[in-house]
Amino acid sequence: MRGATKLYRRYGRKRSVGTLKTALLSRPAGAALVPEAGVAALTDVSFEVARGETVGIVGSNGSGKSTLLKLLAGIVRPTRGEVEVRGRLAALLELGAGFHPELSGRENVEIAGLLLGLSKAEIARRFDDIVRFAELEEFLDAPLRTYSSGMAVRLGFSIAAHSAPDVLLVDEVLAVGDEAFAHRSLEKFSEFEKAGKTILLVSHDLSLVAARCRRAIWLDAGRLVADGPAPDTVARYRERVAEREGEKRLAPGAAAPAGSIGSGRARVVAVRVLDGRGRPSGRLRSGEAASLEMEVRAEPALRDFVFGFALSTVAGQPVFGSNTALEGLDGEAFSGEARVRLEIPTLSLAPGVYSVDAAIHAADGAPYDYRRDVIRFEVTAETATSGVWNPRRRWRTEGGVRWKE
Amino acid sequence: MSKSSDGRPRFLSPLLRTLRQRPLVVALTKRELSARYRGSALGFVWSLINPLLLLLVYATVFRFVFTPRADVRPYALFLFGGVLVWGFVSAALLDAAETFRTNGPLLRKTTVAPEVFPAVAVGARLSHLCLALPVLGAAILFAAVTGSASPGAPLFQFPFVLLLLTATVFGLALAVSSLAVHFGDVRDLIGNLLTLAFFLTPVLYPAASVPQRWRPFLWLNPFAIFFSSVHESAFFFRPISASAWAGMALTAAAALLSGAWVFDRLRDSIAEEA
Numbered sequence: 001m002r003g004a005t006k007l008y009r010r011y012g013r014k015r016s017v018g019t020l021k022t023a024l025l026s027r028p029a030g031a032a033l034v035p036e037a038g039v040a041a042l043t044d045v046s047f048e049v050a051r052g053e054t055v056g057i058v059g060s061n062g063s064g065k066s067t068l069l070k071l072l073a074g075i076v077r078p079t080r081g082e083v084e085v086r087g088r089l090a091a092l093l094e095l096g097a098g099f100h101p102e103l104s105g106r107e108n109v110e111i112a113g114l115l116l117g118l119s120k121a122e123i124a125r126r127f128d129d130i131v132r133f134a135e136l137e138e139f140l141d142a143p144l145r146t147y148s149s150g151m152a153v154r155l156g157f158s159i160a161a162h163s164a165p166d167v168l169l170v171d172e173v174l175a176v177g178d179e180a181f182a183h184r185s186l187e188k189f190s191e192f193e194k195a196g197k198t199i200l201l202v203s204h205d206l207s208l209v210a211a212r213c214r215r216a217i218w219l220d221a222g223r224l225v226a227d228g229p230a231p232d233t234v235a236r237y238r239e240r241v242a243e244r245e246g247e248k249r250l251a252p253g254a255a256a257p258a259g260s261i262g263s264g265r266a267r268v269v270a271v272r273v274l275d276g277r278g279r280p281s282g283r284l285r286s287g288e289a290a291s292l293e294m295e296v297r298a299e300p301a302l303r304d305f306v307f308g309f310a311l312s313t314v315a316g317q318p319v320f321g322s323n324t325a326l327e328g329l330d331g332e333a334f335s336g337e338a339r340v341r342l343e344i345p346t347l348s349l350a351p352g353v354y355s356v357d358a359a360i361h362a363a364d365g366a367p368y369d370y371r372r373d374v375i376r377f378e379v380t381a382e383t384a385t386s387g388v389w390n391p392r393r394r395w396r397t398e399g400g401v402r403w404k405e
Numbered sequence: 406m407s408k409s410s411d412g413r414p415r416f417l418s419p420l421l422r423t424l425r426q427r428p429l430v431v432a433l434t435k436r437e438l439s440a441r442y443r444g445s446a447l448g449f450v451w452s453l454i455n456p457l458l459l460l461l462v463y464a465t466v467f468r469f470v471f472t473p474r475a476d477v478r479p480y481a482l483f484l485f486g487g488v489l490v491w492g493f494v495s496a497a498l499l500d501a502a503e504t505f506r507t508n509g510p511l512l513r514k515t516t517v518a519p520e521v522f523p524a525v526a527v528g529a530r531l532s533h534l535c536l537a538l539p540v541l542g543a544a545i546l547f548a549a550v551t552g553s554a555s556p557g558a559p560l561f562q563f564p565f566v567l568l569l570l571t572a573t574v575f576g577l578a579l580a581v582s583s584l585a586v587h588f589g590d591v592r593d594l595i596g597n598l599l600t601l602a603f604f605l606t607p608v609l610y611p612a613a614s615v616p617q618r619w620r621p622f623l624w625l626n627p628f629a630i631f632f633s634s635v636h637e638s639a640f641f642f643r644p645i646s647a648s649a650w651a652g653m654a655l656t657a658a659a660a661l662l663s664g665a666w667v668f669d670r671l672r673d674s675i676a677e678e679a
Contacts (some may be wrong), residue, residue, distance in 0.1 A: 114428055114432050
């Protein structure tokens with residue numbers, strides 16, 4: 001394979017035609033077969049992969065990763081745009097596709113091999129290697145239904161690994177089976193790499209992608225967000241995931257959702273939990289700095305206003321609560337948009353999940369917008385403690401107590 | 406007309422691809438057959454027992470209950486050949502209508518050419534028919550020994566009739582399978598059409614028993630020529646006319662080409678819809 005170009009435009013997945021009648025009655029006849037509207041699984045994705053490159057594809061569920069592989073494999077066609085692959089392609093979208101439980105391992109190897117595009121002669125030539133790699137020599141003539149699921153998966157992987165493609169598409173199927181086999185499948189993967197094969201790997205295992213791939217592509221909602229060296233792309237993707245967990249945008253102007261009370265004269269637009277470096281994060285480390293931030297809006301302007309945050313455990317136990325009035329801040333004017341941040345130099349919370357309430361209210365306590373359980377975050381720590389407080393501390397003993405060295 | 410990269414008309418490609426995928430078609434057909442019978446004590450014997458029971462029922466009913474026309478006696482034998490072959494046609498087309506639903510996971514997870522599946526549907530049903538043919542052979546032999554039939558060389562035309570019929574059925578299966586995956590009502594439609602076609606095709610009766618003025622309409626049914634040829638070769642033991650051969654060959658070619666054309670038009674979205 002020499003430098004394949006893959007250009008995708010839009011890909012509409014489901015169409016609304018259910019019956020032949022509808023298709024024939026629509027004007028012009030058959031027009032309903034052309035997918036115009038539809039959910040775009042991939043939108044205008046373009047990239048090129050050179051021979052011998054190992055490319056990881058990351059993204060959240062539903063971001064279009066599997067559709068991308070299916071397009072590359074030729075299982076589905078792009079609605080717009082072009083896909084071109086040079087060389088022989090093997091798609092490991094599912095291990096043991098085509099396996100039949102009543103047939104023996106031997107018969108299943110042949111069918112699975114043919115499905116992967118091998119010829120009968122090639123299967124015969126590689127048969128022993130396939131079986132040896134899967135470590136199933138003794139069970140070859142037993143029906144597949146008598147195999148353990150691990151055995152079947154090993155056989156499936158082995159067939160695919162021995163299909164000697166130029167381009168290998170892998171969807172979450174590495175590291176199958178027990179420890180030892182997972183290790184060997186990763187070795188096989190490295191072998192492919194050394195042999196100059198092109199590999200596209202879809203995986204949620206970000207450390208695997210960062211470690212095994214030279215390059216990574218990040219898809220989000222069907223669009224290509226980043227394409228570059230794997231560690232960079234993975235880092236950016238991780239950041240984004242944390243960011244999403246650490247921020248909650250609230251529908252502006254919408255009817256007050258459950259958990260919100262207040263007159264609505266001022267609104268909480270978004271609430272964020274920020275880590276020590278000021279980045280939104282759903283996971284904070286105990287003992288480090290953290291902040292709670294709310295984006296707020298008042299229209300028309302307000303003179304009487306107080307901002308407050310409260311923390312509680314998810315079980316409902318209050319942990320902390322304070323507001324600007326309690327801390328001596330006296331409001332003069334609040335108009336338009338603003339950001340209110342509560343900075344905590346040392347987060348002395350014990351490991352666990354905490355829930356945040358955010359509120360804007362009048363000095364007499366009448367709420368403008370009070371959001372209960374608006375966002376949650378997790379606190380991690382090196383040592384486990386009980387309770388909710390995790391202060392900086394030290395044990396000191398005097399008198400007749402000795403500790404082992 | 407759109408052409409593929411090798412210069413052939415594009416609509417031929419489903420046929421060429423099926424030819425190229427022959428080993429896979431054979432392997433999947435075998436899988437279908439052996440998986441069906443594995444685990445049952447009698448295994449392949451079932452494919453002999455079923456037609457044998459059918460034959461016994463016919464022989465009993467039409468000997469003791471109901472007396473058929475003189476020109477089709479022994480009627481059990483007349484009926485048997487036609488019903489066996491019709492069973493192949495209708496089962497193959499019904500299977501073809503289901504095949505992409507049944508094999509959806511394979512279609513979505515492998516790069517296999519979808520043409521393979523209607524071919525396997527037809528191949529598996531053809532194999533069943535071939536496994537039942539020894540019973541037909543034995544019935545003809547029995548009839549010959551008891552003097553109620555006098556088989557001759559024209560019997561050897563039967564395999565060729567079957568070959569052309571299989572080509573026709575495959576052509577139709579290409580169209581049926583690709584239409585059925587897009588349109589939910591095709592499967593029910595096929596079931597009803599097949600019931601209708603069963604009575605409009607000379608299966609239960611010889612073509613000669615259709616009144617002269619209706620005869621031209623009979624030949625509008627593409628299956629009619631095949632079943633009258635089945636009767637000619639495997640019951641009357643008469644040579645099949647050149648015009649009948651030409652009719653069968655033309656029907657087969659037309660079915661293959663139109664089936665491939667329909668399939669090619671719908672091919673791209675099969676894996677999505679299955």
